Amino acid sequence: MRKLLYCLLLGSFALLNMQCAEETYEGLKIKGKIEGAENLQIFFDQISLTNKLNIKGKSDAGSNGKFEIHVEDMEPGIYRLRIGAKGAMIVLNGNEKLIEIDGDLATLDKNGFRIKGAKEANIYKSFVGENTRGKLNETEVKNFLDTTNSVMSSMFLALTQLNPKTDMKYVENVKTKLTNAYPNSTYIKDYDVVVNQIKQQLATAQIKVGEQAPDIELPSPDGTVYKLSDLKGKVVLIDFWASWCKPCRYNNPKLVSIYSKYKDQGFTIYSVSLDRPGQTERWKKAIKEDNLTWPYHVSDLQFWQSAPAKQYGVRGIPRTFLLDKEGRFAAINPNSRLLEQELKKLL
Secondary structure, eight states: OOOOOHHHHHHHHHHHHHHHHHHHHHSEEEEEETTTTOOOEEEEEOOOTTTTEEEEOOOOOOOTTTEEEEEESSSEEEEEETTEEEEEEEEEEEOOEEEEEEEEEGGGGTTTTTEEEEEEHHHHHHHHHTTTSSSOOOEEEEEHHHHHOOHHHHHHHHHHHHHHHHHHHHHHHHHHHHHHHOOTTHHHHHHHHHHHHHHHHHHHHHHHHHHHHHHEEEOTTOOOEEEEEGTSSSSEEEEEEEETOHHHHHHHHHHHHHHHHGEEEEEEEEEEEEEOOOOHHHHHHHHHHOOOOOOEOOOOOOGGGOOHHHTTOSSSSSEEEEEEESSSSSSOOOOOOHHHHHHHOOO
């Protein structure tokens, strides 16, 4: 009797240990059953906003379609359960411990699955419904962004469903929410990259011959502030360059020659440097070495984060814009031969 009691206690203790081990598992456990996925590999991916794919875990589904995936390091973000060409997007806040997923492979990519243990995943899934790849109603998307607590869902929808040309306010608001909710998230940097690309594309699209050039107001190496709009009445070549840019330095003698030839006829150059922070002396040295004698040299010394470079959609240098006497675009990135032809028309 005593021996039997000992065995029972020992068995109970072992069962308790097993249960404790289950409850204290570090990370995330995803388990479930997908009909039609029998004996297939199931992947759990983290998806970045810049299209990078990070496989967080994988599992072979059994002959009954059941699977179990363990993920050790989790963060709030956009994830995907992937089986072959099918996939289900899952939004997580990073605090989930056990997620259960059941569904059918045939409808997996249309949100045809049930998910337990992931509140934000269900918020996103309920809003999107079966329309996982199409365009959602813009008004409904905006209402969702205004009212939801699911920051990660907001992040994804703001970038994939809204028109940044007219809805940049929403895009910027989501960035604020993302930073406040998850200040250490890797998605913040990705979000900035995507938004900056959008802004550059918009700026490039807005720059058309005949349109008014956006104003620029920046200091020169000696601190004198030069405003582009103050040069109206002159034909102006805006030249984006940098001291570190070899093609720019190679092109500078051509600009010097054209400037010398036409400066007395009402032509000047407004040079915007994309030099790095703290490189004023290097910038000044390049101006002197290349004999860039026009006075209008400006920069915010922010490298590729330069405000006017973003405003003008500059993604490579040298990059030039020729303005007529009214400050309108007359030519975009003209070569030296075309530049002279345009100058003869405008002066």
